[in-house]
Amino acid sequence: MAGNTVVNAVLASLCLFSGASAWPFKTRQTALTLDNVQEQALANAYKVLDGTLADGLTRSTGCSKDTVAVRKEFGDLTKDERKEYTRAVKCILEKPSKLPAGKYPGAKSRYDDFVVVHMNMTPSVHATANFMHWHRYYIWAYETALRTECDYKGWQPYWNWAKYADLVNSPIFNGDEWSMGGNGDPIGAHAGTYIGSQMLPGGPGGGCVTKGPFANLTIHLGPLMPTMDPKLGIKSNPRTDGFGDNPRCLRRDVSNFFTASYMRPQDLLDQITAAPTIGKFQDSLQDAGAKKPALHVGGHFSIWGDPGGDVYVSPAEPTFWLHHGQLDRHWWMWANYQEKELKSRTSMYEGGTNWMNPNSAKGKPTDNQWLDVVAPAGKNGLPSNQFFSTTAGPFCYVYA
Numbered sequence: 001m002a003g004n005t006v007v008n009a010v011l012a013s014l015c016l017f018s019g020a021s022a023w024p025f026k027t028r029q030t031a032l033t034l035d036n037v038q039e040q041a042l043a044n045a046y047k048v049l050d051g052t053l054a055d056g057l058t059r060s061t062g063c064s065k066d067t068v069a070v071r072k073e074f075g076d077l078t079k080d081e082r083k084e085y086t087r088a089v090k091c092i093l094e095k096p097s098k099l100p101a102g103k104y105p106g107a108k109s110r111y112d113d114f115v116v117v118h119m120n121m122t123p124s125v126h127a128t129a130n131f132m133h134w135h136r137y138y139i140w141a142y143e144t145a146l147r148t149e150c151d152y153k154g155w156q157p158y159w160n161w162a163k164y165a166d167l168v169n170s171p172i173f174n175g176d177e178w179s180m181g182g183n184g185d186p187i188g189a190h191a192g193t194y195i196g197s198q199m200l201p202g203g204p205g206g207g208c209v210t211k212g213p214f215a216n217l218t219i220h221l222g223p224l225m226p227t228m229d230p231k232l233g234i235k236s237n238p239r240t241d242g243f244g245d246n247p248r249c250l251r252r253d254v255s256n257f258f259t260a261s262y263m264r265p266q267d268l269l270d271q272i273t274a275a276p277t278i279g280k281f282q283d284s285l286q287d288a289g290a291k292k293p294a295l296h297v298g299g300h301f302s303i304w305g306d307p308g309g310d311v312y313v314s315p316a317e318p319t320f321w322l323h324h325g326q327l328d329r330h331w332w333m334w335a336n337y338q339e340k341e342l343k344s345r346t347s348m349y350e351g352g353t354n355w356m357n358p359n360s361a362k363g364k365p366t367d368n369q370w371l372d373v374v375a376p377a378g379k380n381g382l383p384s385n386q387f388f389s390t391t392a393g394p395f396c397y398v399y400a
């Protein structure tokens with residue numbers, strides 16, 4: 001690593017002048033690991049809560065070390081906790097929609113309300129200043145709906161991208177009764193898709209999900225921006241806006257293409273340490289340049305399928321929330337792991353307001369964000385500056 005070479009050179013020259021016996025440091029500097037980043041972020045988040053570290057935000061007294069929710073990695077939940085989570089997701093898949101009747105014929109359930117809101121918001125919440133903030137708000141709304149509308153007692157779990165080089169056989173996708181359902185059934189050779197300039201080959205699945213808690217789930221909305229092989233004959237939506245009713249099976253094409261080579265602990269660490277500002281951080285998360293796939297995109301296309309590979313409709317894939325939970329955690333780690341950077345990183349806000357237009361109006365921290373019918377009661381239209389910290393504004397959670 002170039003940084004280490006510089007440090008070593010400086011240390012070597014210190015030795016020349018002072019002599020090894022007068023070594024000025026107590027311990028040798030050891031390389032930072034991704035685990036250190038998580039540990040330091042959590043320790044600093046607790047310091048902010050007990051008042052020994054300032055992040056520049058004012059917070060109500062309701063959120064403390066004793067009351068703060070702890071979001072966990074899916075595989076770290078007990079089997080009972082995992083089952084309780086998928087029970088709640090299935091519950092929300094069965095509750096009635098709260099959208100105006102007839103306006104969105106494909107919105108068959110309360111779960112679909114979340115999908116419709118994402119479809120409507122897509123151009124204004126991706127590659128924009130509010131990308132991280134709006135999605136933090138959105139995931140929290142989903143977690144809140146599971147708890148208030150389906151009696152879920154836990155918190156939103158996440159998928160640590162760096163944890164399973166073999167994602168296909170991970171506790172998330174292995175298809176057992178405690179998983180998030182299996183891969184799509186194998187359909188043999190099928191076309192890949194381009195992720196930027198890189199070709200993602202067709203994976204080991206591609207068919208309908210027929211194992212585990214979401215076996216034979218029917219989805220209705222979209223597709224709007226499909227990426228699966230056209231030869232599979234996935235039906236187009238009867239409406240050009242994707243809101244028509246288009247019943248079809250949930251497909252996945254989970255593969256280890258990204259997790260084995262581009263989403264390893266060092267890859268996550270490098271992305272975090274290379275970004276001094278939130279602009280650079282959110283840009284490199286979404287577009288890492290021509291040579292390698294970005295982490296946000298790699299996560300979506302590790303799951304792929306229909307609607308998992310459709311940027312508008314992807315929340316209709318039940319593991320969307322685990323992937324975006326990790327995206328939120330990744331941001332939380334970046335903002336919190338260095339004590340001296342925590343305050344400035346917490347309130348950084350950079351970027352435009354429309355994904356296709358780099359010259360769109362600049363986003364402001366006071367811009368209101370919208371969740372329509374999926375906003376928790378009394379919490380629609382909060383400004384982005386309410387989402388700077390996971391323990392301020394409407395939130396009170398950390399990641400373990």
Ligand SMILES: *[C@@H]1O[C@H](CO)[C@@H](O)[C@H](O)[C@H]1NC(C)=O
Pocket residue numbers: 210215216
């Ligand atoms: C899912 O569909 C497949 C194929 O039609 C069927 O064999 C299987 O029993 C179904 N599983 C469940 C849980 O309904």
Ligand SMILES: [Cu+2]
Pocket residue numbers: 118126135
């Ligand atoms: Cu999104």
